[in-house]
Amino acid sequence: MLTETHLYQEIHEQPTVLATLLAREQQTAEQLAVAIRERNIDHVIIAARGTSDNAARYAKYLWGSRNRLTVGLATPSLFSIYKQPPRFGNALVLGISQSGKSPDIVSVLAEARKQGALTAAITNFPQSDLARQTEYVINLQAGLEQSVAATKTYTSELAAIALLSACMCQDTVMFDELQRVPSLVTEALVLGGDMQQAAERYCFMNACVTIGRGYNYATAFELALKLKELTYTMVEPYSSADFQHGPLALVEPRFPVITIAPSGALLPEMHHFMHHLQTLGAELIVVSDDNDALALARTPLPLPAGMPEWLSPLIAIIPGQLFAMHLAAVRDYDVDRPRSLRKVTETH
Amino acid sequence: MLTETHLYQEIHEQPTVLATLLAREQQTAEQLAVAIRERNIDHVIIAARGTSDNAARYAKYLWGSRNRLTVGLATPSLFSIYKQPPRFGNALVLGISQSGKSPDIVSVLAEARKQGALTAAITNFPQSDLARQTEYVINLQAGLEQSVAATKTYTSELAAIALLSACMCQDTVMFDELQRVPSLVTEALVLGGDMQQAAERYCFMNACVTIGRGYNYATAFELALKLKELTYTMVEPYSSADFQHGPLALVEPRFPVITIAPSGALLPEMHHFMHHLQTLGAELIVVSDDNDALALARTPLPLPAGMPEWLSPLIAIIPGQLFAMHLAAVRDYDVDRPRSLRKVTETH
Numbered sequence: 001m002l003t004e005t006h007l008y009q010e011i012h013e014q015p016t017v018l019a020t021l022l023a024r025e026q027q028t029a030e031q032l033a034v035a036i037r038e039r040n041i042d043h044v045i046i047a048a049r050g051t052s053d054n055a056a057r058y059a060k061y062l063w064g065s066r067n068r069l070t071v072g073l074a075t076p077s078l079f080s081i082y083k084q085p086p087r088f089g090n091a092l093v094l095g096i097s098q099s100g101k102s103p104d105i106v107s108v109l110a111e112a113r114k115q116g117a118l119t120a121a122i123t124n125f126p127q128s129d130l131a132r133q134t135e136y137v138i139n140l141q142a143g144l145e146q147s148v149a150a151t152k153t154y155t156s157e158l159a160a161i162a163l164l165s166a167c168m169c170q171d172t173v174m175f176d177e178l179q180r181v182p183s184l185v186t187e188a189l190v191l192g193g194d195m196q197q198a199a200e201r202y203c204f205m206n207a208c209v210t211i212g213r214g215y216n217y218a219t220a221f222e223l224a225l226k227l228k229e230l231t232y233t234m235v236e237p238y239s240s241a242d243f244q245h246g247p248l249a250l251v252e253p254r255f256p257v258i259t260i261a262p263s264g265a266l267l268p269e270m271h272h273f274m275h276h277l278q279t280l281g282a283e284l285i286v287v288s289d290d291n292d293a294l295a296l297a298r299t300p301l302p303l304p305a306g307m308p309e310w311l312s313p314l315i316a317i318i319p320g321q322l323f324a325m326h327l328a329a330v331r332d333y334d335v336d337r338p339r340s341l342r343k344v345t346e347t348h
Numbered sequence: 349m350l351t352e353t354h355l356y357q358e359i360h361e362q363p364t365v366l367a368t369l370l371a372r373e374q375q376t377a378e379q380l381a382v383a384i385r386e387r388n389i390d391h392v393i394i395a396a397r398g399t400s401d402n403a404a405r406y407a408k409y410l411w412g413s414r415n416r417l418t419v420g421l422a423t424p425s426l427f428s429i430y431k432q433p434p435r436f437g438n439a440l441v442l443g444i445s446q447s448g449k450s451p452d453i454v455s456v457l458a459e460a461r462k463q464g465a466l467t468a469a470i471t472n473f474p475q476s477d478l479a480r481q482t483e484y485v486i487n488l489q490a491g492l493e494q495s496v497a498a499t500k501t502y503t504s505e506l507a508a509i510a511l512l513s514a515c516m517c518q519d520t521v522m523f524d525e526l527q528r529v530p531s532l533v534t535e536a537l538v539l540g541g542d543m544q545q546a547a548e549r550y551c552f553m554n555a556c557v558t559i560g561r562g563y564n565y566a567t568a569f570e571l572a573l574k575l576k577e578l579t580y581t582m583v584e585p586y587s588s589a590d591f592q593h594g595p596l597a598l599v600e601p602r603f604p605v606i607t608i609a610p611s612g613a614l615l616p617e618m619h620h621f622m623h624h625l626q627t628l629g630a631e632l633i634v635v636s637d638d639n640d641a642l643a644l645a646r647t648p649l650p651l652p653a654g655m656p657e658w659l660s661p662l663i664a665i666i667p668g669q670l671f672a673m674h675l676a677a678v679r680d681y682d683v684d685r686p687r688s689l690r691k692v693t694e695t696h
Contacts, residue, residue, distance in 0.1 A: 064423050070435070
């Protein structure tokens with residue numbers, strides 16, 4: 001029974017995990033925000049891999065727009081293999097990792113500490129190698145995640161990033177909006193309840209692309225990763241702008257494109273892009289709370305109304321998680337143990 | 349005749365273009381290096397799309413290891429759509445674009461200038477909108493590029509990045525090694541002369557992945573983009589480390605994997621990775637100058653001996669360009685005008 005799998009249960013635990021994180025980790029996030037302010041930090045380097053790297057993409061956009069920080073992704077091989085690390089200067093160096101174990105990520109934080117940079121970790125294991133290298137540790141509070149494909153730790157990582165943004169802004173509206181996330185996630189889980197029917201149609205799909213931009217660039221990447229891990233489909237994520245600089249040539253009639261198009265500043269751009277895809281004959285799967293956007297879809301995946309745009313990635317990934325799980329199930333794959341993978345991946 | 353196409357000719361013009369750039373642009377690169385030193389810059393933000401974004405990936409690793417700079421990629425939608433740009437602080441903000449025309453990239457540089465940051469452009473059009481926003485302009489010196497798929501402007505962008513690194517280091521060994529690049533590229537073009545035979549085998553390949561790490565992370569991305577643009581194959585690029593954090597599940601017997609594995613610090617890691625792929629039954633296409641690495645391949649794509657590791661991306665992309673061109677030709681596609689694309693893509 002699908003409902004008895006770890007994956008199904010962990011997807012449905014997300015409202016509880018998010019509420020727990022928001023309740024328990026605000027104090028640590030506030031302390032880190034104070035340290036960022038006191039050290040006049042205007043730049044962040046994040047070391048992460050896989051799902052956590054996708055969470056880092058959200059931080060790039062959120063902290064850039066709300067907190068005016070520039071955020072870059074680290075180059076772990078310069079630390080672990082070339083042994084020629086850059087200077088961090090006055091940056092915050094942040095490691096994001098569910099397990100906190102991957103040696104290449106730990107090596108970036110060890111060097112940051114050696115250089116005297118401000119260091120922090122977002123992890124589900126506050127006693128991990130990664131956490132031990134850092135001054136501030138935000139605990140994901142997700143409980144044990146047993147399915148190989150990360151779901152609850154992904155949204156929990158996003159919530160930690162959003163919480164830190166609110167703490168840096170000291171903005172009560174942002175804190176109020178954050179508190180609404182668990183119930184919005186519950187609504188999204190209900191809306192995605194009959195996803196099996198949608199998944200059947202794509203049982204023999206070999207390849208597709210996922211498109212998101214701005215805050216939801218992260219969502220496109222995370223949905224692509226879930227589809228690859230769980231369903232072994234060739235799925236490549238893009239921003240709508242990058243996609244037009246070359247990869248658009250892939251699109252032929254019936255080529256499936258999954259777009260993440262919630263309400264907000266980017267919606268007109270996504271509308272324009274989806275119309276262009278329609279002229280090329282693409283088959284659109286649309287994740288949105290906007291009726292006009294959903295009307296363009298062969299397969300609409302609705303989101304609840306009333307999402308604050310900056311928090312939409314925490315909710316917009318839910319239909320994607322459910323779609324990937326059900327697509328794996330209609331293909332008779334083991335959703336908890338994808339082939340060739342282990343829960344903790346240690347790369348050097 | 350393939351030899352009469354713009355693509356074929358532009359691929360073969362690369363040694364001349366590279367020699368021209370190295371001869372004519374050193375002075376500008378030196379002036380920019382002085383400005384970077386005088387302003388104590390330790391951080392670079394690059395705005396770029398498509399092929400130029402792949403060149404930016406090389407800058408991340410090269411400037412990180414040789415010049416100890418941290419390098420991040422910009423988030424153009426925060427400038428052009430959200431209108432909530434981050435503060436650049438004491439960063440160099442660099443635009444890389446063949447045409448210098450894409451409005452979203454220009455918007456990043458316009459904001460950087462407004463904030464008083466040090467600005468520079470690497471472009472084939474020194475009178476372009478992009479160049480007009482910047483204090484320093486490195487001219488790609490590539491002549492008109494008429495094929496939609498960029499080849500000579502890509503290696504010229506890499507050479508500009510390498511030249512700037514040598515100027516920042518003030519290292520005569522690096523300048524000497526740079527001068528050897530045009531003849532190494534010529535050797536690579538000769539070695540790839542009978543690529544058509546290799547391409548035939550992959551005529552009906554639907555999907556593959558490309559793998560590179562460190563300096564050649566950029567090569568994996570650029571090869572994937574050429575294959576998508578020219579041959580409409582689903583190709584996703586990865587670092588060997590990222591690939592193991594999830595996407596490894598895609599690999600089944602006969603799944604094609606193209607690895608970029610030149611001699612250097614990363615070669616032992618790539619060997620280990622390729623052996624693991626063999627146990628899963630993957631079909632390996634290997635780009636390398638190392639005989640042991642080539643021996644693992646179903647299809648070896650040899651590189652010339654004697655490449656300095658830091659410059660290997662300028663040479664390692666050559667067999668990839670030739671492979672993509674010949675694969676398009678055996679599929680009877682128009683190599684100069686891929687479907688749905690134009691030479692200049694203007695995104696907002």
